[in-house]
Structure formats: C-alpha cells, structure tokens
Amino acid sequence: MAHLEKVFRDPVHDYIHVENQIIYDLINTAEFQRLRRIKQLGTSSYTFHGAEHSRFSHCMGVYHIAKTITDWFTKSYPETWNPEENLVTQCAALLHDVGHGAYSHTFESLFATDHEAMTREIITAPSTEINAVLRKVGPDFPEQVASVISHDYPNPQVVQLISSQIDADRMDYLLRDAYYTGAVYGQFDLTRILRVIAPHEDGIVFRVSGMHAVEDYIVSRYQMYMQVYFHPASRSMEVILQNLLQRAKVLYQLDQEYFAQTSPGLVPFFENRQNLHHYLSLDDGVMNTYFQSWMSNTDDTLSQLASMYINRHLLKSIEFTQDQEQQLDLFSSEAPLLDQLREFVEKEGFDPHYFTGTHNNFDLPYDFYRPNSNKPRTQIEILQKDGSLTELSEVSPIVASLAGTIHGNSRFYFPKVMLKNPEFNQLIRTNL
C-alpha cells in the first residue's frame, strides 16, 4: 500500500483512519493542535470528573463520522452524491470548531468575540498554517471550506452533514460526552444511522427503516441536555467564572501594570483591541494560570472569586421562573424576589454584583422547519419506501412531544453560607 494511512486509536470510534495527506497536514497545524488545550465541555468537567476530553478529540470524531458517511455515499449513491464533495466535507468536519477558545461561552459574552467568526478567519486568513494547507488543494478551497461551516456552500447535502439537527458534529459530541461522563442515556445506534442516511436532491434524508434510531438520537440529545449540559454545579462554575472576569475587567482600569504582569494574554481583550493572534494564544491552561496568579491579589473580590474557581468552591442555587423573578414579595411588596435575595446577600457582607448571579439554560431539542422563524431549522426528513418524505415528528410521538418545546430552567446563585441565614431561607422556601 503506497498511499498514506495514519491510524488514531479512539475510544468512541475504535480507530480513526486518515488516508488523505491534506487531512493529515491539517491535524498537524498549530491552530488544530491548540484544540488539545481546550476542554470540550468547559466547566462540566468539574461536575463529571471523567469528562476531561478536549475539542481536539471531538473534532477528530466529527471528521471520522463525515468520512464514514462520504465513503458510504460514494459507494452507494453514485447518482445523487458527487464524490468531489468528499474532501471539502471532511475538511469542514475537522475544522468546524477550530475557532473555539477557552471557556468560549463566558468569554464571548464578556469580550464580544465570536467563535464562528474566528473559525472563518482561521480558515481564510493567509497567515495561518491551516490556510496554507488548504491552499494546496486550490486557491478557492479555504473559502469553500469556510462557506460550508457558515451554511453558504451551494450544495445543501454538504451543509447539512456538518450542520443540521442531526449532523456529524452532534452525533460525535453526544456519543463522546456520554462515553466520558459515563452517561448511558447518551448512547444511540450510530451504526444504524450511518446505514440509513442518504443524500437527496435537496439535502440529507434518513430511510424509514432507521426511523427509530433517529428518534432515539433525539431522545439521547434531550437527556444529555437535561442531565449533563444543564447540570447546576457546572453552571455555578460558569457564574463564578463570569463574575471573576468581569471583576478583572473593572480592576484593569485601576492597575494595568498588575494585569500586564500576571495575565498579559488578556490585556488586548481588556483594551478591546484583540486580533487573531491574541485569540489563539489563550487556552484553558493559560486562563487557569492567570486565575492562579489572581488568587493572591489584594482585591478581596478578585482573589476570592479566583480561589473559588480554581479550588471548586461552588455557589449554591435555586431554580426560579420568570414570573417569580418579577414577583413582589407577598408581605413587604417592596421589591422583586431576586432583588430581595440580593439584599440579604449584601447584608452578609458579599457584593451581590460578584457573589450572586443568574444562569439560564434552555434548549429546543428538535423543531420542524418554520419558514417564518428568524432562525428556521432544517427539519429531519424520513424517506418512505415509496420515495416520499415525511418530517420526523409526524411519525414519532416521542419526537412530537419534544418538537417546538423549550426545556431548561433559570437558576439564581448565591454564597453557600446564605443557607444559614434564616430570613434568606424563609424567603426561598415560601416563594420558590
């Protein structure tokens, strides 16, 4: 065998095979190797200690699923699938998350970064190693790969394989996160789905003989959101992280030298002048190193929050509804409930701006196509034996029960010691 054959042992997919030099070269770029230093699940690894896997292994898995599908299409559907799409599909699969940064979600809301824009820039900017590899295929190839990820690629089959309600990305992360957390409910029959998936003129469909496997995938997705991704303890870490970075941003204005010394990589972000290079130099380890420095800062709020994050001292929380958030206390009728709780926290000596927080987690497990929605979803199509297409929730009562309905909750976080405050406790018990 003269051709390239690299094998990666993967606990989820057994072996991942790379037989194309472009793919192999992409894996070896600095921008892709950087994904080893960013955890796939962010703060969830503090709740599910087994789930410390990185975005690197997830991206390898998405590539593997995309390769399996495109190989299968090439062999089985010569009339509806064009094998020239294989490489662009596989590259997009591998690179779809390359713009993710450390603690992306928290970071993005504070510093107005956008991992999707970053992904595009890493792929298309001539300065990156990834761009150089992709250009070997052709001058337009980087742009093509980027357009798949941004849904602008002309062939909807390719776009849907990478990004739809059942795509290579989601299939890998559900299985992988289930494997690493140990959550059996996240498993579904990938082999079956990869056998009934088929290219259609307008996109991707699933033969009816595998309908129940697709249905089970939707349920697995729902279960993973409810039990893993929305876990209150991980969200506590996110609230602490957000408050910590917020505090640092404020303090930076007062003592720029301190932050330039202890956390130089964040300075461009504090000054709102970050570029691609700055973005790529941050990762989980760099951020945690900064936080560890801050633990000995003289500002009590900064040092306490940093210590809480590094040593995993959680804020406690209670669930609340939007109604309750607005709700006036029945007796005093002076202030909305959460404001009252924040007042108690303040009385105990905590700045509520930094030692409390709200966290909302909501998910729409599945939806059919709603043309008038501002973000319409590509619905999952079941290919009947007579060649007609049926939308998934029409044939599955379970999926119908989840379609279009939002699941999740809002939680209010506060210092654990507040549970010893009788009035605070009373307020919670009678109103929440």
Place this chain on the structure above:
Amino acid sequence: MAHLEKVFRDPVHDYIHVENQIIYDLINTAEFQRLRRIKQLGTSSYTFHGAEHSRFSHCMGVYHIAKTITDWFTKSYPETWNPEENLVTQCAALLHDVGHGAYSHTFESLFATDHEAMTREIITAPSTEINAVLRKVGPDFPEQVASVISHDYPNPQVVQLISSQIDADRMDYLLRDAYYTGAVYGQFDLTRILRVIAPHEDGIVFRVSGMHAVEDYIVSRYQMYMQVYFHPASRSMEVILQNLLQRAKVLYQLDQEYFAQTSPGLVPFFENRQNLHHYLSLDDGVMNTYFQSWMSNTDDTLSQLASMYINRHLLKSIEFTQDQEQQLDLFSSEAPLLDQLREFVEKEGFDPHYFTGTHNNFDLPYDFYRPNSNKPRTQIEILQKDGSLTELSEVSPIVASLAGTIHGNSRFYFPKVMLKNPEFNQLIRTNL
C-alpha cells in the same frame, strides 16, 4: 437516610460513593482539586488523544476500589480484618498520588524533586488543607496515612492494598488508561478479583478460584506497558520536554529577568530553593503557558523546542541496544555509533545536546520475592483450598514467562529532517 451520601459518576466504575465526611472534605481541599490540572498519562495524551484524564479521576478510582475491598473485608472476614483500618486505607488510597506534579518524571530528574516525598509533606505539613482535615480524626492520623504510602505502616494488609504488585492503584490505572485510550487489552475482570481478594495474617492473598483473573491482570499490565506506556511518540515528547527545560535552566543564568517575567513559577526551581508552596503552584496548564511564552524567545534553541512541544512536532527515533551504543562503526572505527549519529545531526545545523536524546523504557511485569534484591517485591500469593499459599508464577506458565524478565527498549531520538540525509540513513540501516 441521615448520613452523608455523595455520588460521583465515573465512566470506569459507574458510580463512586462517598459516605464519610472526612473523605468528602479531603476531595474538596485545594491540594486535591489541584490534581484536576495534571494529566494522568503526561505526554501519552499526545499519542492517544482520548487519554486526557487527570490524576484527580484516577485518585477517585483508587479510593473506590479500596472502599469496595474494605467494605467486603468488613462483611466477609471479621476474624482476619480489623474494620478500624477502613478509614486509613481509604484515605491513603485517595491521597497516594497527591504529591504528583506536572510532568513528574521529567521534572524530577531535572530539579531533584520527589513526588513521594511531596505526598508525605502534603499530608503531614500543618499548613495544608489536607492535613487539617486528617487531624480531625486524630493528631496522629496524618502520620498514619503517610506511613501507609511509605510502606511503614505496621499492618501489611493495609500497605499491600495500596502498594504491591496488585493493588488498588494499579488496578484502577490499568482499567482507566485502557478505557480512555480505547485499548481493549488493558481490561481484566475487576469484579472477580474483588471477590477473591482476601486478608491473610501477613498481607493480602487471592483465592485460587480467581487465579486466572489475576493472571489476566498481569498480562493486561504487560500489554499496557508495551503498547501504551512505552509508545515511541510519547517518549519523543518527553525527550523534547527534557531538552526544553534543560535549555531554560541554562539560559536562566544569562537572563533571569526574562524568566521571572514569563515563567515566575519556575524561578525557585532554577535557583534550587523551592518549597512546598512553589511545588503546588505548578501544573500542566502553568507549564504549557510558560512554554507558549518561550516560543517567542530570541534563543532559537529555546523557542524551537518550545514550539515543537506545544505544536507536537516530534523527533524521530530508532531502537538501539546497549551493545550497539558502544559499537564502533565497521568502516571508520572512530567513534561509537550514537556519537557518529550526533555528529551528522550537528553537521545539519542542530545542536545535538538539545535536538537529540536517548530514552530508555524498561519494565519488570512481575517478580516473585527476592530477599537479597535491594528492592524486593511482595509476591502475589494464591490461597489454595487447603489453606496453603502458592506464589503466582508457580501456577501460571504465562506469568512465569514474564516473571523476573525485563521488557522494553532504548531509543535514540533525532530531527525528522535527518531521514533525508543519505549518510545518516545508511548508518542507521546497516547498524540498527
């Protein structure tokens, strides 16, 4: 149920239960949480991308196995096992690796640190949170826990559960590393072993009905060493890491300010004045942050090595034997073989001191007790039905084939580009 019951989802052991407040408090100390930031397998995660788990999850697993065994002994062997040993055994299991630092093996050889001494210090020094928790049990308790780990505890049953050729530590890491790498050969029948393990007056024995499970454990251990722990790619990363730190140590003498700025946590080690606090402040993320800074240092050697490590650009390698290392080249008979190879590397413009290296990995999969050895091993004893004890290799031809024999190899590492040098290549082909 009034008692404490904390549950940790673990992908290897399903669920880990903590029902003792002391154990729970130990887990929540800063020193133990720090283990989340140190990878269990060090550089192996660069070869087996799935194996990114931390020492935290391993320590949880060792605790779980120790708890399972002590609960079983308490129920089944009231005459030979003293339940008062349960807590000290479980604490020692949980804490046995607490002194591990970032990239321990490489680090220790360069900076004369010792993770076993560190473990003892973390447990017995009054300044640590762990010590404070243990003192709640009794003033001597920290010392007792430490003595189990250092093999000085009077009850050999307890010592052997934590440290012997088949102990809670090894059983967890084999299963865990197998799970995360995806290596099926690392699996063995833990349930069976935990059923046939028994306390004996002088230590721990295994009932003969489980002999084959124990035998299979020894084979699994051997396979994991050969296929995972000794993998040439991971060792390449170790050679780079060692050379990188070596170079930094040398450069520190020339430019102390640079290192104080970019890598303050390493300064005490460069100056050979480190203490416990310094040691605990280093972890994988901190080290990688420093290496990332060094990538833009003006010293080419430092920046190149840092870049090779961070971006995973491996040195290539060939196996050699001790004979070959000494061997004179047949034609020139001027210098030993490896020296000649180093010369070629130098001619290509690489400093061989920093861009080559040798790496030896050898393991003794099992040995019976050799009283005259300087580190005699506790042999594995099989309890026959008549009550007599037989050493494992006497009843297992497979174990006998591995007992007392050393497996592994030595490898010489060099820059990949050397493979294009015809003379270098010729020298390798004809001599190795």
Place this chain on the structure above:
Amino acid sequence: MAHLEKVFRDPVHDYIHVENQIIYDLINTAEFQRLRRIKQLGTSSYTFHGAEHSRFSHCMGVYHIAKTITDWFTKSYPETWNPEENLVTQCAALLHDVGHGAYSHTFESLFATDHEAMTREIITAPSTEINAVLRKVGPDFPEQVASVISHDYPNPQVVQLISSQIDADRMDYLLRDAYYTGAVYGQFDLTRILRVIAPHEDGIVFRVSGMHAVEDYIVSRYQMYMQVYFHPASRSMEVILQNLLQRAKVLYQLDQEYFAQTSPGLVPFFENRQNLHHYLSLDDGVMNTYFQSWMSNTDDTLSQLASMYINRHLLKSIEFTQDQEQQLDLFSSEAPLLDQLREFVEKEGFDPHYFTGTHNNFDLPYDFYRPNSNKPRTQIEILQKDGSLTELSEVSPIVASLAGTIHGNSRFYFPKVMLKNPEFNQLIRTNL
C-alpha cells in the same frame, strides 16, 4: 466464610450471587431447570439471531435485581422496610415466570392454558420440588410466594417490586433482551435506578434525583416494543405456529394414533384433559421435535406449515387499520378488503384459513393510575425533596407523550408468492 456462596457468571449483571440455601435449592429443582429449555423471546430469536437466551437466565436476573434492592433497603431504610420480606421477595422474583411454557402466548390462546395459574400451581402443589423447598421455610411460605406473584400479598412494597410498571422483571428483561439482540436503545441506567428506588408506606417510589433515569427506562421500554418485540418477521412465525397447531388439533380428530406416536405430549391438550405434569413436559425442544415429525405427514397443510416453521419460510405481511379491515373495495364494493385478499390467496391454491392470518400487537408504554379502569395500573411515583409524591408523567414531557396512548399495529399475513399476483398487488397498493 462458612455461609453458602454460589456465584453465577452473567453477561448482563456480571456476577449473580446466591447466599441463601433456599434460593440455591429452588434453582436446582426440575421445574426451574426446565426453564433452560424455553426461549425467553419465543419466535423473536428467528429475527434477532443473537437472542436465543432462555427464561432461566432471565429469572436469574430478576432474582439478582430483587436481591440487590432488598439488600439496599435493608441497609438504608430500616424504618420503612422490613428485612423479613427479603426472602419472600427474592423467591417470588426467581419464580415469577416458572409457569411459562413453550411458545406460551400462541399455546395459551389455542389450549386455554394460563401461565399465571400454572406458576401458582407449581409453587403451591405439594407434588412439585419447588413446593418442597419452599415448605422448608414454613408451611404457609409457598402460599405467600404465590400471593406476591398474584398481587394478593398484603405488603404493596413487595408486590410492586415484582410486578408494576417498573419492577425487577421488566428491568431485567429490557436489559437482557437488549444485550442479546444487540439493541443499544434498550439500555438504561440500572445502577442509578437501584440507587434512587425507595420503599414508601404504600409501595415503591423513586427519588427525584433519578427521575431522568426512570424516564429513560420508559423510553427504552417503548423502543424495545417498537423495534424488537413487535417485529413483523417474528409475528410471521407466530402466525405460522398458530395455524400449524390449529391444523394439528383438527387432524387429531381424524387420526389419533398418528399424533399419539409422533407427538404424545400434545395429546392431553388435544383432548382438553391436561394436568400440571403434562404442562411441564412440554418445552421448545419437544414442540420442535413434534413439528419436525409432522413435516412428513400426508396432510399437505400440516406438513407445509411445519416445514415453514422449522425452516423459517416466512409469510409476508402488510399493515392495516381497523377501518381498512372493514372497508369495502371502492370498485367492486362486494366484500371487506381482507376478505378479498383471502379470496385471491384461495384462488392461488392456498387454504386461507391456514395460509393467511392477522396479527395485532399493541402496547401501552406507560399509564397513570385510572381508578375506573378494569385493570388499573400502579403509577410510578417520584419522591420530591420535600417528601411529596408526583406521578411520573407530570414531570416528564416524554413520558406524558407516551402515557395512556397505545402503540403498535395490525398486520395481515399471506404467502410470499402472492406478491407476484398482479391483482393482489394492485389491491394492496391502492388500499393499504
């Protein structure tokens, strides 16, 4: 360890431990060993070739789950669970299916036998080995065990552990059938459920922290019914089996000697004078042996049907609704649709009485308690943190979507050769 300890290797539960002599003696009775000769899934093994496991292994698994629960209750709930219930619960779990016969469902409808009544008789009749073992516990003990299975035992906790919408029986068969068929969708988190199950004054409840595990169990149950238990191919075998036994019953009246020679064990059933002894002497192997004899009978219908069953030559099928069954053909308006199809079959030379059939499979995946129903179900109760109980479907939208709704279909079976008949085909295509 002086006490009994027998270990059974089980692929689903790893190891099953028997520590009570009564349980061990029950396993060794002739009536229980007989379960080895009856397949758990009947004709499904002809569709899922991996699923050839017997009722013996299922009953061992149900015992194991019941033992795990009662051990857990004994340890954790001394105030709400009486340990004196342990043995009766475990015996009932082990024996709950002991009255099952060969191809129970088909057999029962033809010969008016009832496996539940048989279970009771096997347990309470003084002639059985099982009864003799149980009497060693006490004279009333057989009756107590039987009353658990028939829901008459006074303690509802015990009854619900053996028979409710989430009991030891269902939990084992879902996991076991999933393991043997290879159906990943049948898996759920048994460990978690066994941790949150709790005794309550009026029965069994599940702590809210495990609600999603219970929810996932309901979905697994639904998936197994849809994909495994209701598979059209297995039902084809059931139709053939039913028609075969029907034919034999008719022919017996014409040639009693033939059947006395080839299938003596069925004679008492043909003559409607069967007793316990007759019932216990039939099993899958005996029945198949009879069918193999019948393959050379001179009656073409009998021999063909026997051959179809033994050699797995299936009838084909189409789904129909009750409306369609009654429906008059649009053109001829002469006869209901299925009658017309049967006419075509007859024209092709097949007796429609024996070479066609309808098969209905419907399941109610879950229901809440309906006091006015003629078979009200014990609903699944979730124990909230404040001690209150909530019915499962109130907190789970997925379960709500399945609660009270019936799933399944009716199929019409016919000879495969009919698919070549253009008129038959036309009739199917335009109407079904």
Place this chain on the structure above:
Amino acid sequence: MAHLEKVFRDPVHDYIHVENQIIYDLINTAEFQRLRRIKQLGTSSYTFHGAEHSRFSHCMGVYHIAKTITDWFTKSYPETWNPEENLVTQCAALLHDVGHGAYSHTFESLFATDHEAMTREIITAPSTEINAVLRKVGPDFPEQVASVISHDYPNPQVVQLISSQIDADRMDYLLRDAYYTGAVYGQFDLTRILRVIAPHEDGIVFRVSGMHAVEDYIVSRYQMYMQVYFHPASRSMEVILQNLLQRAKVLYQLDQEYFAQTSPGLVPFFENRQNLHHYLSLDDGVMNTYFQSWMSNTDDTLSQLASMYINRHLLKSIEFTQDQEQQLDLFSSEAPLLDQLREFVEKEGFDPHYFTGTHNNFDLPYDFYRPNSNKPRTQIEILQKDGSLTELSEVSPIVASLAGTIHGNSRFYFPKVMLKNPEFNQLIRTNL
C-alpha cells in the same frame, strides 16, 4: 440501490451485511437453518447460563469476519489477492460448521460419525438445498467450497483464512463465547487484527504493527480454554451424556420397540446404518425430547442418567494425573487408584460403568510449524517492516511460554453422595 442488502443485527459484530444472493440463499436453506437448533457450546450452557447461543449465530459471525477480510484485501492488496476468491472464501466461512450435530463430540465418539465428513457431504451431495444453491455459481463450486474446508483448496491464503491458528472461525467463537458467557478475558482487538492481516504469496501474515494484538488473541484463546471450555461442571454433563447414550445403546438390543417409539431418530444410529438424512434430523431439542422420555423408563440406570442430565444433577469430580491413574495404593497395593475408587462407588450401589467416568481436556494453545509432526500446524507469521517474516513466538515471550506446551487436566467423576463416604474421602485426600 438496486443490489441485495440484507442486514442482520448481531450483538458481537453490531450489524452483519449480506449483499450477495448466493450467501442469502445459503442462509435460508433447511440445512443451515437447522444450526439454530444446536447450541454452540453444548454442555457449557449448563455452567455459563448466558451462553445459550447456537451454531447459527457463530456461522453468521464467521461469514462476517471473512467478508470483512476479503473486502479489505480486495481494496488494499490488488497485487497479492485475487477478488475472485471472495465468494468461495465467504461460502466456506458460512458453511464450515454446517455438519455439526447435536452434542457432536460425545455423539461422534459413540456412533462413529464425523462432523467434518458430514460438512463435506452436505455441501457436495446433490440432494441438499445447500448444494443446489452452490451449483448456481458453477458445477464445480460445491466441490471448491468443500475443498477449502478440508484444506485441499490450492490457494493457501483462502485455506488459512478459514482454518489456521488464527482464522475467521476462531476469531468469531472466542469473541462470541466471551460475549455470551460474560468472560472479559476472551476479548481481543479484532478491529486491529483485521487491519494488519495481509495476504502473502504462501498464505496469510500479520503486519508487525499489530503483533501485540495477535499476541493478546493467543492469550485470550488460552484463557477461554482454561476458564470456560474446560470447566469441570460442563464436563460432568458430558460424562453423564456419554454414559446415558452408552446405556441406551446397550438397552436397545433388549427392547427395540421401546426405543423405536420414544426415540425413533436414534434407531439408525443404534443399528449403525445411519445416512445423511438421519444425521440431519437430530438436534439438541430432539435429543433432549428423547432423554425426557427415557426418564420414565423401567431401567433405573437409564432413567436416572436421563434425569440427571435433564435436571442438571451433576457428578462430582477430582483431578488426577496419569501417574496417579496407574498408581498403586500405598497400603493395600492391590489395585490402581481409580479402580479402588470405582470399587467404593460400586459398594454404595452405583454401577461404576455408568455412574463414574474420566474426562480429559487438553489444549495446545499455539505451536510453530513442526514439519515432522503428524498434524503440523501453520504457524503465525509476522510481517516485519523490511518484508521478512518472523514466526510469532520468536517475538513474543508470552506466546513462547505457551507454544508447544499442552494445558489441561484429567478428571475422575463420581456420584456426589460418595463425598459422605469416609473411606472414599480418605483415599482422595491422601492420594490426589
């Protein structure tokens, strides 16, 4: 997709795909379907209750592995593998065990049948359905398939895939038996082996990068023999079965009518005039049906043995060596040891000819090629990177420890009640 595509859910291989009409037609023959009625592991299912799988599922698995290999060879080794061999290889894989009968080993020694000769006859006799299907490929095709199984096919690559020390047959049965018994030690890395297997001019070789996977396969094989296949309880059932059939054979001479009525299928064998048709009409269910009839025979020996077999009342056993078998008792020096034991059994009222027995189980886990042996084995060849071949045990110390050495033991079986006889017990204890 116009071509045939049949999918079989398999718990070991996930899905088995059939894309060739010939293979599908072979599966649907009466002779192949018959394998559903014969357990893969014979009496082992009485020891490992989970292992009730049939030869049918094993044969499907062997076909699947052979198909995976031939597809891989076709794609990757166009120069050394001829794709025209694919079908004959797959047919031979599917049919290699089709001549197995009920309880083959016991049966063959008593009735001089030979399952390998039967396999050949089923394939080549014009009367079988299998032969008719194979003839559709060509008039010589049945003979070709048979010659692969009998090692006479000219291409050694094909022969070795079906029958060698590491072939599709062994790979499936080890994994399958491990899956169904629950024995984790039987697992090995099939995916890896199927990636490094390669055709060579003189047969099949394995690339050195997979050497440890092959080594682990040999260890798994050894473990399965020691722990599963040679289990004393299963062998007890075999001794009972052998004695039972022996007794029936003797009694047949005295009462032919009884056996013609209760066990007509065995009569041709009792009269030593069996043909293919007779052979094919026996299976596990038929045999057990006969044994159940014999339980009420008036001959106490026959009825007791039948009852012991059906109800699993085991004979007990002790291990002995050939030396001990010959050994004279130290005190009486009158008779060899086993004869003395048999005397005691007789004194207790049991006919030692039928209620005792010896059972030898020995295995040679691996051997290299020994040209002078009367059954030389094809050794396992490792393909080095330089293209040279090395025999496996030369590179694996573990395999070397097993190569050429025989493992197993001999056991003497006797009635359980003898353990209460003090003299018998004394004799065992002092001599065995």
